[in-house]
Amino acid sequence: MNVLVNPTGAMNGAEKEREVLLDLENVSLSFGGVKAITNISFNVMKGEIRAIIGPNGAGKTSMLNVINGFYQPQEGVITFKGEKRSSMKPHLAVSQGIARTFQNVALFKGMSTLDNIMAGRAVHMKRNMFWQLLHYGPARDEEIEHRKRVEEIIDFLEIQHIRRTPVGKLPYGLQKRVELARALAMEPELLLLDEPMAGMNLEEKEDMSRFIVEVNEQLGTTIALIEHDMGVVMDLSDRVVVLDYGRKIADDVPEKVQQNQEVIDAYLGVSH
Amino acid sequence: MFYKTSGQFKTSYKSDQALFPVKQDAWLLIAILALAYVVFPLTANEFTFKALLVPVLIYSLAAMGLNILTGFAGQLSLGTAGFMGVGAYACYKITTIFPEMNIVVALALSGFFSAAVGVAFGLPSLRIKGFYLAIATLASQFFLVWLFEKWAWLYNYNASGAIEVRTMDFFGLTVTGPTATPLTQYYFVLGIVTVVTIAMINITRGRYGRMWKAVRDMDIAAELVGINLMRAKLTAFAVSSYVVGIAGAMLVFFWKGAAEPNLFDIPMSFQILFIAIIGGLGSILGNFLGAILIVALPVLLNVLPDLVGIQVHSAAMEHVNVMIVGALIVFFLIVEPHGLARLWGLIREKLIIWPFPH
Numbered sequence: 347m348n349v350l351v352n353p354t355g356a357m358n359g360a361e362k363e364r365e366v367l368l369d370l371e372n373v374s375l376s377f378g379g380v381k382a383i384t385n386i387s388f389n390v391m392k393g394e395i396r397a398i399i400g401p402n403g404a405g406k407t408s409m410l411n412v413i414n415g416f417y418q419p420q421e422g423v424i425t426f427k428g429e430k431r432s433s434m435k436p437h438l439a440v441s442q443g444i445a446r447t448f449q450n451v452a453l454f455k456g457m458s459t460l461d462n463i464m465a466g467r468a469v470h471m472k473r474n475m476f477w478q479l480l481h482y483g484p485a486r487d488e489e490i491e492h493r494k495r496v497e498e499i500i501d502f503l504e505i506q507h508i509r510r511t512p513v514g515k516l517p518y519g520l521q522k523r524v525e526l527a528r529a530l531a532m533e534p535e536l537l538l539l540d541e542p543m544a545g546m547n548l549e550e551k552e553d554m555s556r557f558i559v560e561v562n563e564q565l566g567t568t569i570a571l572i573e574h575d576m577g578v579v580m581d582l583s584d585r586v587v588v589l590d591y592g593r594k595i596a597d598d599v600p601e602k603v604q605q606n607q608e609v610i611d612a613y614l615g616v617s618h
Numbered sequence: 619m620f621y622k623t624s625g626q627f628k629t630s631y632k633s634d635q636a637l638f639p640v641k642q643d644a645w646l647l648i649a650i651l652a653l654a655y656v657v658f659p660l661t662a663n664e665f666t667f668k669a670l671l672v673p674v675l676i677y678s679l680a681a682m683g684l685n686i687l688t689g690f691a692g693q694l695s696l697g698t699a700g701f702m703g704v705g706a707y708a709c710y711k712i713t714t715i716f717p718e719m720n721i722v723v724a725l726a727l728s729g730f731f732s733a734a735v736g737v738a739f740g741l742p743s744l745r746i747k748g749f750y751l752a753i754a755t756l757a758s759q760f761f762l763v764w765l766f767e768k769w770a771w772l773y774n775y776n777a778s779g780a781i782e783v784r785t786m787d788f789f790g791l792t793v794t795g796p797t798a799t800p801l802t803q804y805y806f807v808l809g810i811v812t813v814v815t816i817a818m819i820n821i822t823r824g825r826y827g828r829m830w831k832a833v834r835d836m837d838i839a840a841e842l843v844g845i846n847l848m849r850a851k852l853t854a855f856a857v858s859s860y861v862v863g864i865a866g867a868m869l870v871f872f873w874k875g876a877a878e879p880n881l882f883d884i885p886m887s888f889q890i891l892f893i894a895i896i897g898g899l900g901s902i903l904g905n906f907l908g909a910i911l912i913v914a915l916p917v918l919l920n921v922l923p924d925l926v927g928i929q930v931h932s933a934a935m936e937h938v939n940v941m942i943v944g945a946l947i948v949f950f951l952i953v954e955p956h957g958l959a960r961l962w963g964l965i966r967e968k969l970i971i972w973p974f975p976h
Contacts, residue, residue, distance in 0.1 A: 440844030
């Protein structure tokens with residue numbers, strides 16, 4: 347296993363912090379006899395954009411599900427912010443600072459854009475049942491305080507015009523953006539994006555890329571993303587990890603990954 | 619023409635999130651409250667109180683409780699009447715064990731009993747959903763009615779097996795029992811329904827409401843935005859059963875005056891579910907509209923021929939009644955499957971931009 351702890355290649359923005367935010371060591375996950383992930387180790391540095399790529403069924407989404415605690419790996423150690431963890435509930439992962447978006451949009455369809463993003467702040471809101479029943483006073487103050495933060499995110503992602511629209515009525519590209527907004531509302535340290543550009547047209551892809559870079563640079567959020575659009579992956583990410591059949595076959599800066607023979611084989615197929 | 623949002627500018631999030639961002643809505647509500655608190659008491663006779671106003675209020679409250687669970691949190695329940703029964707029997711026991719206790723305190727306490735039972739029967743919701751959960755709650759319905767029949771301690775070993783409400787005072791006013799005047803009972807019920815409605819509006823527009831709706835719309839995503847599913851579902855069961863329990867206690871104490879276990883059987887569960895569905899799931903207003911359609915309309919139709927002076931056989935009227943109400947339910951569901959509350963919402967949107975189509 348050639349585990350790259352620190353890539354030697356030049357990262358874009360060479361003075362980015364080299365602190366390890368998330369570290370996976372020898373993680374394995376299987377469903378019955380099916381091995382989804384086999385003995386994978388890699389890490390995510392604070393402040394970087396980390397891409398996870400691979401052909402269909404390579405175990406990318408399973409990887410994200412392991413990171414945010416939706417799946418429990420049978421083997422391996424996951425260290426987040428210096429803390430080792432064994433078993434994990436998804437809602438606890440959120441309170442530790444891991445947020446994610448989904449491959450298929452998973453918004454709350456009956457709620458407006460605003461309410462969806464407000465729901466993303468659930469972990470930060472604390473007022474108990476008594477104040478909620480009363481509403482006036484502390485519960486309302488809390489509501490308004492969080493509304494302000496949500497409005498900042500709405501401004502940031504340029505979705506002011508759809509604030510009151512039920513998300514079920516929005517076009518697909520905007521739904522993806524609302525989902526990103528909801529994830530940002532959790533104020534995560536690590537943001538997991540599962541195919542943020544799937545099914546988008548060129549313009550929407552450009553917008554989304556811009557937002558991802560802005561989130562990374564302005565908010566300082568570390569991002570791990572899965573994406574099939576290689577142009578986007580190679581331009582955006584600092585380091586790329588490549589999976590195939592649940593195994594890691596490469597882990598390097600984009601330039602080197604592109605030249606890696608194993609990666610080319612995995613994507614194009616080889617004659618045996 | 620009078621219903622316009624132009625000229626009403628929001629300059630703070632506080633005013634934007636206010637209950638009535640449109641001024642006319644507040645006026646409309648004041649008008650309705652004036653009707654309920656002043657006009658009805660001045661004009662209504664005993665029959666109107668007993669057969670129309672009080673039942674509508676109590677059924678609205680029960681449907682509101684169910685709506686919290688089914689409409690907001692998306693957990694289908696067929697055990698509403700059972701939980702109402704728990705509230706009623708709890709209130710009965712509380713008032714017999716502590717005769718000196720204020721009736722309002724007894725009502726509030728009995729709600730906690732139904733909430734606890736609701737949470738206990740809500741535990742399956744952590745593993746199952748949809749129709750399977752509905753069947754599980756149906757089991758609670760059968761079990762609870764059986765319990766009300768068999769556990770004699772609940773009805774103080776009465777020979778009749780029924781609970782009877784004795785006369786009770788609320789700060790000198792007789793509010794329960796045969797000597798209570800319909801007017802005081804009406805005001806009492808109206809007061810409680812108003813307070814609970816305000817509390818439910820508050821809770822559904824805040825943190826808990828969003829939590830519940832998130833669980834309803836997509837539970838996996840809700841979990842991944844940091845919502846504790848177990849807590850969200852169980853709080854929904856607790857709040858819902860609390861309100862339903864109070865409604866059940868009020869049904870017996872301020873309307874029926876006595877109750878047998880089979881009062882809380884399945885037909886009532888369904889009736890309340892229908893009110894919630896036709897009124898509009900996920901709405902507070904809808905429960906009142908639904909209760910008016912399902913509870914008040916049949917009564918009104920029954921007395922209509924007398925009022926206009928037509929002689930109709932009462933049995934014939936019953937049948938016509940069922941047909942009219944049934945047809946109306948089908949009509950409203952075809953016009954707006956999301957219920958009467960959504961219908962009003964659409965009318966409201968149209969009124970705001972009237973007379974221009976866009």
